[in-house]
Amino acid sequence: AQSVTQPDIHITVSEGASLELRCNYSYGATPYLFWYVQSPGQGLQLLLKYFSGDTLVQGIKGFEAEFKRSQSSFNLRKPSVHWSDAAEYFCAVAAVRGAGSYQLTFGKGTKLSVIP
Amino acid sequence: DAGITQSPRHKVTETGTPVTLRCHQTENHRYMYWYRQDPGHGLRLIHYSYGVKDTDKGEVSDGYSVSRSKTEDFLLTLESATSSQTSVYFCAIRSGGTNTGELFFGEGSRLTVL
Secondary structure, eight states, X not given: OOEEEOXXXXXXXXXXSOEEEOOEEEOSSOOEEEEEEEOTXXXXXXXXXXXXSOSEEEOGGGOEEEEEGGGTEEEEEESSOOGGGOEEEEEEEEEOOSTTOOXXXXXXXXXXXXEO | OOOEEEEOSEEEEOXXXXXXXXXXXXXXXXXXXXXXXXXXXXXXXXXXXXXXXXXXXXXXXXXXXXXXXXXXXXXXXXXXXXXXXXXXXXXXXXXXXXXXXXXXXXXXXXXXXX
């Protein structure tokens, strides 16, 4: 079965510092990978996705992620964090078990705090 | 705006009572999902639907049932609510084809079972 591990439960960075959130996945086939962000009391918003092609994908809000098949990783990065980036971030992998069964499995999330 | 409306947004109920959460979409998407979110667990799939009257179980389906009688509505029912079902429930729709695409989420329904 597919799974996603986000090793860091909580990360604190200073505003203006760089950020990297880690994500490792387990899936037997070529994965479709996603990063979502959730602000308090809100739903999840898609930051970026990887389906195929260039392993470095750009997303919204200045985020990017790099797919590394050899490491089963899809880490999220941002060169300079803004206070408004404080939120919880979820990595997800898509899996297909049969016709109509395409579904996303999520990691447990990483909460990002930003120090002004 | 993904055109998803969840109702109610907040509900407090007592153990043993039935509860139905509604997800309504205006995008005419075929695929819809119900997840629950709990601290330390991330989001876990309860049930999903791949068409009218076509549904299947997810990872944490025990104690839940779903129905989809028309494309725009996907209902999640707790036949007899328990305190372990206190959670935030998210509905999602999926764009894309049969085995591709991303999920778009509603704002969530916070359920408290006393």
